[in-house]
Amino acid sequence: MNEETLEILKMNALQLLGIQLEGYDMNDLKGISDHIKTPFTNTSRKQFKRELKHFIVHMASNKIYHYTNIFDVNFLIFKFKKYKQVYIIGPYMEQRPNERRCNELLQLAGIKISKLYILKQYLLRIPLCHQVKAQKMCRLSIRFLKKRNIVYETEKVDLNFHSNTEMLAESKSQSDYTLREIEQRYNLENQLLTAVENGNVNEALEILNEMNLSVTGLRRVKDDVSNEQYKAFLINTLCRKAGEKAGISLLHIDEISEKYAALIDQTMDREILYEIIRDIVKEYSERVMKTKANAYSPKISKVIQYIERNLDSPLTLTELATYVDLAPSYLSRIFNQETQKSISQYIIELRVKKGRDLITRTKMTVSEIALYVGFKEQSYFTQCFKKQYGTTPLKYRTMHKEFY
Numbered sequence: 001m002n003e004e005t006l007e008i009l010k011m012n013a014l015q016l017l018g019i020q021l022e023g024y025d026m027n028d029l030k031g032i033s034d035h036i037k038t039p040f041t042n043t044s045r046k047q048f049k050r051e052l053k054h055f056i057v058h059m060a061s062n063k064i065y066h067y068t069n070i071f072d073v074n075f076l077i078f079k080f081k082k083y084k085q086v087y088i089i090g091p092y093m094e095q096r097p098n099e100r101r102c103n104e105l106l107q108l109a110g111i112k113i114s115k116l117y118i119l120k121q122y123l124l125r126i127p128l129c130h131q132v133k134a135q136k137m138c139r140l141s142i143r144f145l146k147k148r149n150i151v152y153e154t155e156k157v158d159l160n161f162h163s164n165t166e167m168l169a170e171s172k173s174q175s176d177y178t179l180r181e182i183e184q185r186y187n188l189e190n191q192l193l194t195a196v197e198n199g200n201v202n203e204a205l206e207i208l209n210e211m212n213l214s215v216t217g218l219r220r221v222k223d224d225v226s227n228e229q230y231k232a233f234l235i236n237t238l239c240r241k242a243g244e245k246a247g248i249s250l251l252h253i254d255e256i257s258e259k260y261a262a263l264i265d266q267t268m269d270r271e272i273l274y275e276i277i278r279d280i281v282k283e284y285s286e287r288v289m290k291t292k293a294n295a296y297s298p299k300i301s302k303v304i305q306y307i308e309r310n311l312d313s314p315l316t317l318t319e320l321a322t323y324v325d326l327a328p329s330y331l332s333r334i335f336n337q338e339t340q341k342s343i344s345q346y347i348i349e350l351r352v353k354k355g356r357d358l359i360t361r362t363k364m365t366v367s368e369i370a371l372y373v374g375f376k377e378q379s380y381f382t383q384c385f386k387k388q389y390g391t392t393p394l395k396y397r398t399m400h401k402e403f404y
Contacts (some may be wrong), residue, residue, distance in 0.1 A: 009141050011049055014209060018127040019092045026056055026084045031117050033168065036067065036075055036159075039122050055159060058084055059187060064138055064154045070109050071124055072097065076138040076154075087145070089138050092129035100125060124201075134365055159272035174347050183363055185211070189238070189359035196281060198354055200308055204281050208235075214276070222242040228273040232264040235277050239284040246288040299324045303331070307347055311354065312374040315347055352388045355381060359393050360400045364394045 006023055009339055013021040024031045033052055042048060061081040068074050075090035093389045097105065111119075135154065143149055188211045195204035240257045244403065245251070260280050267273050289305055296304065303320050320330040320343065335359070336342050351373040358369045372382035385393050 003028055005144050009144060013089065013137050013141075017129050017133055018094075018212070019090060019129050019134065021087065021089050021137070021141060023085050023087045026086055028054075029053060032056065032086060032088070036069070036091075038069060038073070039117070040070060040109065051159060055157070058174050059086070062150070062152055064134070064135075064142075064152045064155050064156045068159050068176070069159075071123065072107050072121070074134065075133065076134055077157075078142060078152065080136065082206050085142060089134055091126050093123070093126050094128065094131055096124065096126075096128060104229060105196050111218065159182055185319070185366060187362040192281070192360065193238055193242045193311050194354060194357040196239050196285050196288065197246045198308055198310075198350075199246065199285055199305075201282055201285040201289065202309065204285045205278060206279060223271055225268050225273070228270045229264055229267070231260070232273050232280070236260050236264065236280050239280055243284045246291065248284075248291050250285060252287060256287065258278075296338050298333075299326065299331075300335055303324055303335065303343075304346075307350065311347070311351055312372065314374075317343055348384055349388060351375060352381070352384050355385060355393070356389060356396065359397045369393070 003365065006021075010021045013019050020054070021034075022035060023036070024338075029049060029052060030043075033041075033048070033117060036042055056072050056079075058075070059079040061079050063078070065077040066074065067077060067337045072095075073091045073093055075088055077086065079086050097350035102116060103113065106115060106119060106163070139151060142152060148306050148350045188207055190206055192207045192211060195207055236257060240253055243253050243256070260276065263276055264267075264273065267276060289308070292301075292304065292308075306320065306323050307315060317332060321331045324331065335341075335346070339346055341349070355369045355375075358364055358372065359366075362369075364372070367378040370378040375384075382392055389396055391399075
């Protein structure tokens with residue numbers, strides 16, 4: 001199976017419809033259950049695991065299964081038996097329920113009305129998508145993944161995960177689910193700040209896409225356009241602070257901020273507002289990159305920008321020298337002259353600095369951060385971090401919490 005094809009399909013599903021497309025090994029019951037569960041699903045029950053496994057094993061390879069859970073959330077599921085893979089499109093809803101409908105859903109599920117906040121938090125992150133569009137995306141995925149131009153029949157399936165109150169997750173699990181959702185949103189927000197502050201344009205835009213999916217139904221005000229304006233103003237403010245910390249001149253920051261504030265205020269179209277949000281992130285990130293580049297000669301600036309864009313990948317002197325068409329020994333010498341550091345030292349310090357920002361701004365674990373910024377081993381990240389900042393990452397987090 002072509003992994004590149006799957007990545008393109010996932011990107012199209014996200015960008016065109018705002019919904020997820022994920023592939024799982026048939027034996028990955030945890031991954032599949034995590035994808036389709038609700039805050040109230042007791043995934044630890046043996047009956048749940050048996051029922052899910054039975055469904056996966058007995059899925060026909062020539063059908064699309066349409067699963068709608070008790071909260072009107074939809075999933076389209078199909079199997080690629082040859083590669084032992086299960087693909088899930090969703091979650092998505094055709095219509096967001098009002099307060100009255102939320103109460104009805106709780107009553108139907110036998111869940112106490114005190115859990116309304118948890119249900120609303122769950123439903124707010126579910127994107128809206130028409131069934132016909134989701135179906136088309138599913139058939140397109142089958143066509144390109146299986147390389148078969150066949151229209152599969154769609155069969156509705158009821159997995160009965162909420163048939164009675166005994167099947168519900170414990171109250172603490174329900175609350176923990178909601179807390180994790182909120183923490184994830186703030187983690188993404190702070191990862192965006194870090195990407196902008198480091199001038200990583202592509203990374204910042206990727207995080208923005210992920211953020212948009214995670215808050216797709218979240219509302220701070222009642223009107224949809226006003227809600228999108230609220231998000232745009234918030235992103236403008238966050239990027240302004242990140243730009244200031246990165247060293248952009250205050251005149252430039254004020255110019256960018258004022259321009260987008262006026263645009264946001266004048267725009268009454270949700271799609272255009274989202275494009276404005278992308279432009280805000282892009283412009284601030286690019287301005288940071290230019291600010292950093294101005295301190296060095298064109299060749300060294302180009303190398304530094306390449307390093308920042310590919311920080312989480314293995315980087316070699318030969319690769320960097322080829323990128324700017326210089327001999328490795330010559331690049332090493334002039335890089336040291338301009339930055340007062342070797343290339344390897346510069347890369348390590350930049351990775352540690354980015355790790356430090358994530359330590360203070362997110363609740364990512366140290367091992368997650370180490371991998372995210374390009375270290376293969378957590379122990380080496382900790383060693384370099386201690387050398388650069390005089391203490392371990394966890395102690396630094398305790399002393400310098402910025403955003404949570």
